[in-house]
Amino acid sequence: MLALFKSAPLVDEQEQQWLIDTFMWAVEHFDSDYFLNQTQIILPNSQFFPDSVSSIEDMAKKVFARVVDYAGMQAWPVNLVSPSQLTPQVFPHFAFQDSLRGESATLMVPANHLINVSFNQNQINQPQDLVASFAGTLATILIHHVGVLPPGGKEFLPQASDALACYLGFGVMMSNTVYQFKGGCGCGYNPYANRQAALTEPQTLFMHALVTHFKTDNQTKKYLKPHLRSQYKKAQKQIKAFINDSANPLLLALDEQKVG
Template structure:
């Protein structure tokens, strides 16, 4: 009997190729034991983020130090800089400022060998988003002076950096915070609001996370506990597409690390 129905892939061949080549780019310079032995899938648990925090400011600083340590960049010189707070868009009952400018979640620059990472103070109230933001900016720090650009050129660096955050172990946080749509109420008004983080979609990040799990030998069932309920089914579909794509994992795993000479500083020390 002929089948008239064909499974629709989660990602197009073009998008899969970009992720494959980006993983190979990262493994070429940061693979080997650093990835396959030392890198962990970071989970939103007390084991990774101890919760004994005295203040929001301490929470931000402590979280940054924990993210940097889990990324294997604990000794890399880095300063954390708060941005100016965003203007309050709620100016009265049922009155909101439309299209008000917002500061980015985070920014990165490097000067005289030291990285400077800024963060939006509003993120102090959103632990998962601040973890994803710090992971993204540390991805910039990791890759900013490699001898070859990411797939498609440096104009794709932000997209590749989203994948770098997943590569560093923070895929659950990246996928869970890529898009958020929720109800709010403050006593005077109520409604709905949406927030986007990063450059790739939640589906693209789920696919990258599923690739990470396949490369690391992590069962997808052990990951779904920590993924937003609305994303669990899509994550499993990503896993199935990866398994069905002949040669995908073998091709990525075939990459050997060129050397450690491109590390600005030693990792996992």
Template sequence: MLNLFSRNKQLLDEEIINWIFDSYDWAFKQFDPSVFFEETELVLPTNQYFPGEQNSINGMANLIFEQVKQHAGMTHWPTKLLNVTESEHQPVNPATLSVKGQLRGKQAQASFELGSSVEALSEDTKPTETKPAVTKATSTKTTSIKNNAFDESEYSTDLNLVMSAGHASEPNTGNNSINFSFHPQQLNSPEGLIAHFAQGLAQHLVSAAENPPPGGKEYLPVATELMGIFMGFGVIFANSAVVPRQGGCGGCGGGQSPVRQVVLNQDEATYALALFCCLKGIEKKQVVKHLKKHLRGLFKLALKDCERRLKQESRLSLSFAS
């Protein structure tokens, strides 16, 4: 007799799950694991994590970008944020970037040597379609506007973009900077914009690793997104993987996010988020209210699956407290 209701369903292809686990293991080996366990937070789409007001589009974008850098532990990186609608030319990045010191951390210090300029790392709505600067790390140790992108009846968020009278903060205007860019329309989707910025920062971190991610160079784009989740932006990546059509629910009738390049689909991003929460000991109740409704069930199942695998397998065993 067929027992259709009690059989176990595979959440994702086993190959994908294995890659996610292997990628976390790779990240621990390439980047200081103490930063992950002692400093990295689960970044939520709320004004607690993204406070402040600005009186201009550029000021608001730069405020968010600097906050993303802070949560990523990359405030010491020399960056410059550009509005693509204000420049006739692509922003130009250095041909090489050598990092001596710590790549991440609240107290991280490093020296950055930027080579001659070449084709830019385009951080527009499709940031992974252009070539990044080659990065080498010699050491990884040493009037009020409310955003309408969030449906508060679907999931909990209080992230509002507020522009007010006052002086806008200015981005780094130095020449020796890694250039990132944004389009003003991206501000209509705060989570998408945050993920977009985190993706760009993660791209440089992945490039700075001594060894390529599991799967090799072909997996660099997906490893970049995984790294963004590893840095604490998993809820935001999962929520912004699909943007619903007007009047849609997000689980049906949605399409790929127009504000950032999506590599991991929403299910894969949610699973990677679950692994992050298991490793960090974050309870599901802290997460589910900030996830879109159609992702909550998957997240709970993924948590159980990750806990089972971490207890049964040797991968990441040093990181997981059973």
């Protein structure tokens, strides 16, 4: 009888297992030391994005530079270009010394060409979508470079890119931009400005909550959209219960090393 009043988990058992497996895949292949010691939970505020801008191109350039910096990819030869300048390109091979990300990351051989990245001009009035889109693009570049498929294989690459963007610290904005409400009359709503999400809202929130479990973060709920806050709390509860019952040595070791 009491079971009737128990709330359902945010994600089902199969989704939970894939998300946790994908998080562990990210820890294994995308610089766990940087994640534990330097990754921040990036928030949509002036502390993280203090720049004033004078044009669409200026905004895109400054936001992109911030996202690259927070992702720890300063050493990566990525270059922002306008949409009209983006052409098909061959991904170059990189070799890094010491680590993939952070100040110690150094290219062993200079890249023979840059990786060009562009932006959606419609997202200028939806900066969280712009940030999340850039984060997803950088995640895709990281996956391409490492060359190790995520759990589930090639068909799960889009979902893995969203998950990895959360791992890079951008889970708040990834969660906030899965779906944009049209509003009462649709006034000002621009569907072309929305990023193309591969994970659902619950899945994205779960991955973000999994990341924040290992980080010092007291402000996530404040910056999530109101309808997501209770789901985030549910994800935290589900993750805590899972880790408490887990026998996964890597997950438990990571839990012991967490900051905060």
